[in-house]
Amino acid sequence: MPITTCVFDAYGTLFDVSAAAREAAAEPGREAFADLWPKVANDWRLKQLQYTWLRAVADAHADFWDVTQNGLDWALEASGLDGDAELRERLLQLYWELSAYPEVPKMLATLKENGMQTAILSNGSPAMLDGAVKSAGLSDVLDDVLSVESVGVFKPHRSVYDLVGKRFGTKPDQVLFVSSNGWDAAAATGYGFQTAWANRANEPVDRLPWVPHNILSNLTTIPDLAQRL
Incomplete structure (x- = not known):
């Protein structure tokens, strides 16, 4: 048909799910993040997806916003950025404006x-x-x-x-x-x-x-x- x-x-x-990290990296004062943003963006997306699959098979559903935050927290820690609360909040804000x-x-x-x-x-x-x-x-x-x-x-x-x-x-x-x-x-x-x-x-x-x-x-x-x- x-x-x-x-x-x-x-x-x-x-x-573009990489846009949040890319745009944050281009902002003044984020020169250190500029070197790390591709890894953070990739890890963030990968963990976000993995957590949806795991929650689906475990019958442990959560709002996608919770999963998105969980994925970002893992990605930031993996790059040694888990102590930067301001960066975390900025990335989450930008995710609403992809x-x-x-x-x-x-x-x-x-x-x-x-x-x-x-x-x-x-x-x-x-x-x-x-x-x-x-x-x-x-x-x-x-x-x-x-x-x-x-x-x-x-x-x-x-x-x-x-x-x-x-x-x-x-x-x-x-x-x-x-x-x-x-x-x-x-x-x-x-x-x-x-x-x-x-x-x-x-x-x-x-x-x-x-x-x-x-x-x-x-x-x-x-x-x-x-x-x-």
Whole structure:
């Protein structure tokens, strides 16, 4: 069936999760952090994801904001920065104002012009996602923002992907699901969605029972892909 709905992961897909650390490192007086920010950003994101998986399998759900703070605390300690409370607060503040990747606004606008329904499906809490969407100016090009908080478990649990059909009345093969996380796109393939992996870092394909249907370097060609499927 033709694609009617394009659904996007948020963090790392539409929003640049490294932006908070990168922007903090460029501020006056943070010369020491300037040398460490890539490691902090990478550790922060990795632990944030790992904690969602562990909480999902342990049935120990928490708000994504708590998980985000937990991941940052680990990352700061790993770089010897756990005593810098001001830096911690600044990084958390900037996380609510993450930049969208450059191609995102035009890509979403083109999807809407083509008659597609558009949405976010994210581990993020509603408040976090609302802040990111408004900060990036994407409110007018998204039909909805769906959060795992409504089912109380993180991706890749199937109940999260169920949210799309419940909201839009779609069958799985009418949905193009897009994520920068290879494991997320793979799990969505297993669910029955058409999928695209935004593999910005040119990483290997995850060794899972499923693989993404399409692998892209960014989101620029998503409107063309959605019309071809």
